[in-house]
Amino acid sequence: MTVAVIGGGITGLALAHRLRARGTSAVVLESTSRVGGNVQTHARAGYLLEAGPNSFLDREPTTRELAETLGVSSRIRPADAAAKNRFVFTRGALRALPASPPAFLKSDILPLASRLRVVGELFSRRNPTGSDESLAQLGRRHLGREATSVLLDAMQTGTYAGDPEQLSAEATFPQLVKFEREHRSLILGAIRAQRAARQAKAAGSVQAGPGLTGQMSTFDGGLGVLVDALAKALGDAVRTDAKVEGLERSAEGWKVRFQERGQPAELTASHVVLAVPAHVAAALLRPLDAELARQADSIPYAPIAVVHLGFAPGAVPKPDGFGFLVPAVEGKAMLGTIHVSTTFPFRVEGERVLLTCLMGGARRPDVVARDEDALAALAREELKTMAGIAATPELTEVIRWPRGIPQYTVGHLERLAAMDERLKRWPGLHLTGNAYRGVGVNDCIREATRLADALGGEAAGTVRSA
Numbered sequence: 001m002t003v004a005v006i007g008g009g010i011t012g013l014a015l016a017h018r019l020r021a022r023g024t025s026a027v028v029l030e031s032t033s034r035v036g037g038n039v040q041t042h043a044r045a046g047y048l049l050e051a052g053p054n055s056f057l058d059r060e061p062t063t064r065e066l067a068e069t070l071g072v073s074s075r076i077r078p079a080d081a082a083a084k085n086r087f088v089f090t091r092g093a094l095r096a097l098p099a100s101p102p103a104f105l106k107s108d109i110l111p112l113a114s115r116l117r118v119v120g121e122l123f124s125r126r127n128p129t130g131s132d133e134s135l136a137q138l139g140r141r142h143l144g145r146e147a148t149s150v151l152l153d154a155m156q157t158g159t160y161a162g163d164p165e166q167l168s169a170e171a172t173f174p175q176l177v178k179f180e181r182e183h184r185s186l187i188l189g190a191i192r193a194q195r196a197a198r199q200a201k202a203a204g205s206v207q208a209g210p211g212l213t214g215q216m217s218t219f220d221g222g223l224g225v226l227v228d229a230l231a232k233a234l235g236d237a238v239r240t241d242a243k244v245e246g247l248e249r250s251a252e253g254w255k256v257r258f259q260e261r262g263q264p265a266e267l268t269a270s271h272v273v274l275a276v277p278a279h280v281a282a283a284l285l286r287p288l289d290a291e292l293a294r295q296a297d298s299i300p301y302a303p304i305a306v307v308h309l310g311f312a313p314g315a316v317p318k319p320d321g322f323g324f325l326v327p328a329v330e331g332k333a334m335l336g337t338i339h340v341s342t343t344f345p346f347r348v349e350g351e352r353v354l355l356t357c358l359m360g361g362a363r364r365p366d367v368v369a370r371d372e373d374a375l376a377a378l379a380r381e382e383l384k385t386m387a388g389i390a391a392t393p394e395l396t397e398v399i400r401w402p403r404g405i406p407q408y409t410v411g412h413l414e415r416l417a418a419m420d421e422r423l424k425r426w427p428g429l430h431l432t433g434n435a436y437r438g439v440g441v442n443d444c445i446r447e448a449t450r451l452a453d454a455l456g457g458e459a460a461g462t463v464r465s466a
């Protein structure tokens, strides 16, 4: 069996690595000159910059296992203790997110009436329709209007940069839907789940699982450490500057046509895995199966811009906490800011301060269309208004992702089921990556691992593809 993996992001690399570890021949075709996709780390003038993801929650066993296999697990670095504080910009000020229910009741994160409404969650109803609904609908039923537009909105912004009126509750926060189904109240569900996790831990049960939380972490050289280690382990099984342009069924399985350093090339494989963004998968699928292509193309993306602002030692005070999130009701272009030098102090030299501002998102696509200077100016202006940081940075870098984060809109899981059904017509063809079953780095690695294992054990059963 030979597997052609299209796309050398974290998904494609982790998949190929796992396949090869299982003795299956796999080759990765990556269109650009470098692997990693969204994961890109580079050092510049005393700062370690991430163009895409900054961290992962160290609770996913497959990510740990991958790091261990690659010999880089000792390089995992948890966030500094100072990063436990998080803030939300609401009602004109940065306010600390309370860490416990009693702290929430005493805090000023929401006005008193809205805090009391959250307590009323204990008496809330289940989804009367039983079918998928938007995150905002779920939130309003349980937490009330204001907690939804401030807290739930901030929570989803931190992962999806999305629009909670559009996002599917079930696909984006399955744990909340599970709590509702099993316990009616989200608060009761969370309390009982925490209690069960504590009991399982105390009993030393192997069933305890990874738990609900995990430590936010990166590697000592940024997330690029993982990508570099994968690229090294895969060696010449990764072909860069290899842009796939077409797929055809062949006697051996699949023929993949691509441009390699400007020259037409092709290879045959028994299986093809599309580990590319959904719109790229759609373009490759269209000549084969217009319906499957339409389904893939209906997964939208939120554009996002990353603005790094680096401040010389002493130019600004070291900000407290992990950073802050900005709910959409505030009407800002900024989604949030990560206090990188507080969270991961080793990512700056000396006493420099590095802030990474995230701008745009599903509700402000216009922002990401602006040029880099305008984006940097906007980030600085809003940082001044919201956090009082007015100093001139010594480093400014802007990265734009026109298709940043896939949006799992209402009906996403049904769409995946329909795609799975459709894929049955195409034996040996598989779809994976952040567009389907999780947008985080952990999700990508978990799904890649699952698919590799299913392919490796294919003779034993069916392979879930999308």
Ligand SMILES: Cc1cc2nc3c(=O)[nH]c(=O)nc-3n(C[C@H](O)[C@H](O)[C@H](O)COP(=O)(O)OP(=O)(O)OC[C@H]3O[C@@H](n4cnc5c(N)ncnc54)[C@H](O)[C@@H]3O)c2cc1C
Pocket (backbone or CB within 6 Å): 006, 007, 008, 009, 010, 011, 012, 029, 030, 031, 032, 035, 036, 037, 038, 039, 051, 052, 053, 054, 055, 056, 057, 242, 243, 244, 245, 275, 276, 277, 280, 304, 306, 401, 404, 405, 432, 433, 434, 435, 438, 439, 440, 441, 442, 444
């Ligand atoms: C700004 C930003 C911040 C984020 N922050 C976090 C975070 O802090 N934590 C977290 O867990 N996640 C975060 N994420 C999400 C996470 O980074 C991504 O979901 C994940 O890296 C996606 O990996 P992937 O391999 O599925 O896709 P991609 O990274 O998109 O990789 C797909 C690859 O396919 C290649 N390709 C495209 N077309 C072709 C073609 N025709 N032929 C061959 N190759 C092709 C692309 O060049 C690319 O390398 C963030 C994402 C962004 C954009």
